[in-house]
Amino acid sequence: MTTARIRERRSRVLGRLPAPVAGRLRRLGLSLVPILQCAIAGGVAWFVAFDLLGHKAPFFAPIAAVSSLGLVLARRWRRSIELISGVLIGIVVGDLVISLIGSGPWQIAVVVALAMAVAVAADGAPMMTTQAGASAVLVATLLPPGNAAGYERAVDAIIGGVVALVIGALIPVNPAHRARRDAALVLETLRDLSGRLAEALRLGDTDDVQVVLDAARGTQTEIDAMHADMRAGREVVTLSPLFWSERPRLGVISATAAPIDRAMRNFRVCARRAHGLCRRGIAVEPAVIDLIAALPEGFEVLREMMLAPPKGHPDQADAATVLRSIVRRARPAINDARAALDDGDGDVAEIALLVELRSLLVDMLMVAGLQRESAIAQLRLDAS
Numbered sequence: 001m002t003t004a005r006i007r008e009r010r011s012r013v014l015g016r017l018p019a020p021v022a023g024r025l026r027r028l029g030l031s032l033v034p035i036l037q038c039a040i041a042g043g044v045a046w047f048v049a050f051d052l053l054g055h056k057a058p059f060f061a062p063i064a065a066v067s068s069l070g071l072v073l074a075r076r077w078r079r080s081i082e083l084i085s086g087v088l089i090g091i092v093v094g095d096l097v098i099s100l101i102g103s104g105p106w107q108i109a110v111v112v113a114l115a116m117a118v119a120v121a122a123d124g125a126p127m128m129t130t131q132a133g134a135s136a137v138l139v140a141t142l143l144p145p146g147n148a149a150g151y152e153r154a155v156d157a158i159i160g161g162v163v164a165l166v167i168g169a170l171i172p173v174n175p176a177h178r179a180r181r182d183a184a185l186v187l188e189t190l191r192d193l194s195g196r197l198a199e200a201l202r203l204g205d206t207d208d209v210q211v212v213l214d215a216a217r218g219t220q221t222e223i224d225a226m227h228a229d230m231r232a233g234r235e236v237v238t239l240s241p242l243f244w245s246e247r248p249r250l251g252v253i254s255a256t257a258a259p260i261d262r263a264m265r266n267f268r269v270c271a272r273r274a275h276g277l278c279r280r281g282i283a284v285e286p287a288v289i290d291l292i293a294a295l296p297e298g299f300e301v302l303r304e305m306m307l308a309p310p311k312g313h314p315d316q317a318d319a320a321t322v323l324r325s326i327v328r329r330a331r332p333a334i335n336d337a338r339a340a341l342d343d344g345d346g347d348v349a350e351i352a353l354l355v356e357l358r359s360l361l362v363d364m365l366m367v368a369g370l371q372r373e374s375a376i377a378q379l380r381l382d383a384s
Contacts, residue, residue, distance in 0.1 A: 033171070034069065041065035041167040045160045053159075055152045060087070064160025067127075069168060079127055080161035086128035087157040090115045090135025098140050111136045131157075169240040176246060179233045179253050182226035184306040186260055187367075189219055190267055191299035197271055198293035206278040213271040216264065223261055230254045249310060252369075256306070259366035266360040273353035284350060291357055294326045295364075302367050316369035323365050327378055330361065 042062035049058030064087075068080040093115040101107050115136035119129040138153065193212050200208035234254060237247045270292075277284055301322045305314045314322075358379060365375035 037167050037171055038066045038069045040171065041069055041160075041164050044167065045156075045163040048163065049156050049159050053155070055156060058152065058156045058159075060153050061156035061160045061163075064157045065164045065167075066160075068161050068164035078125075080164055082123070082125045082128040083131055084154075084157045084161045085123070086119055086125075086131025087135045088154050089119050089122065089128070090132040090137075091139055091151065091154050093118055093132070094136035094139030097136075103140055108137060108140045111140045168236075170242075176233060176250055176253055178229040179226070179250065180306050182222070182229050183253065183256055183260055184303045186219065186222050186226055186264060187299050187303040187306060189215075189222065190263060191296045191303060193267065193271075194292060194295035194299060197274060198289055198295075201274055201278070201284045201289045201292065204278060204283065206275065209271065209275045209278050213268070213275050216268045216271050219264055223264060226260065227257055230257050252316075253306075256367045259363045263360055263363035263367065266356050266363060270353060270356045270360060273349055273356060277349050277353065280349075282350065284353070288350065288354055288357070291326075291330045291354075294329055295360070298323050298326050298361075298364050302364065305368070319368040320365065320370060323361070323368055324378060327361055327365075330357070330379075 042065050045061035045065040046058060049055045049061035055061075064080075064083055067083055094111050097111045097114055098107060101110065112133045115132040116129050119125075119132035122128070135153065193216055197209065197212045200212060230250075230253065233250050237243045237250050274284065298319075301314055301319045305316060305319045308314060361379060362372065362375045365378060366372060370378070
């Protein structure tokens with residue numbers, strides 16, 4: 001059974017379930033590999049520290065491994081470095097200060113403040129700062145100055161961080177899977193919202209236009225997840241030899257992040273312009289509504305392109321062909337807006353809406369692989 005068929009069958013099964021249950025199952029499915037990575041890394045880190053190096057209670061080795069990996073795929077190498085650095089700062093500062101001023105309530109306050117201040121001055125990363133303070137507390141309360149256990153904790157942190165990176169490289173998450181899924185989800189949202197906006201404008205339904213605007217404004221979480229997972233994918237293809245061959249493909253996918261982000265931002269502006277027109281009782285020209293109604297077709301082919309297998313269809317060329325047809329259909333509305341602008345006639349807000357739609361089409365062409373100059377030229381040629 002092909003991957004596409006498996007995905008289709010899985011989607012059908014999930015589609016029959018209640019939305020909350022389906023959402024939880026999808027989230028669990030996406031997290032299975034990271035959970036497996038954390039479980040294996042925790043066990044291996046303990047084995048190395050306890051069985052191989054003979055540390056008596058190397059609890060921090062598996063903690064460091066799991067903390068470095070986590071379920072968030074982006075910046076794992078960075079989290080490992082922050083964690084190890086924070087532990088080292090906390091132990092060194094704590095050991096030096098406690099040996100001078102002794103241990104007690106106010107001494108703990110002093111050593112925590114100094115350790116966290118050093119961490120902030122060194123980098124300021126939240127994990128590094130937190131670990132510096134926590135390690136300083138450990139030295140000030142449980143580990144006498146110069147105690148070997150304190151330095152074992154630093155070694156355990158290094159073991160956990162290194163094991164996390166190794167496990168992440170040897171058992172990696174498919175670097176393209178989440179990135180493609182996130183991008184397709186944003187494009188699906190744009191498809192649905194643009195279709196609903198066109199229908200609302202045909203009916204002159206101000207309330208429904210407001211619903212579309214609110215929904216578009218609420219998509220930032222999806223956008224942030226897309227950017228994070230694309231960064232994570234780039235890290236995987238950098239660290240994992242198993243996916244070095246995926247670098248060109250992931251590069252193409254990652255290049256779509258910025259234009260998809262801009263497309264959502266421009267759509268929000270379009271929805272806001274449309275809402276202003278409806279609220280003032282101004283009917284949007286049918287040609288402009290027709291252009292908005294054509295957008296779902298473009299977003300759908302881009303979504304399918306994003307989910308297509310390597311060398312599958314639709315590819316970027318197929319998507320660009322569909323988008324060029326939409327651009328050609330936009331010519332009457334663009335020409336009318338130009339004429340109104342030249343004559344000083346027409347509603348400024350409607351002309352501004354058309355300008356934003358034009359920018360949105362540029363973003364869509366860029367998702368399909370065109371450079372910005374080429375995308376703008378396409379619109380200029382088709383609007384002439």
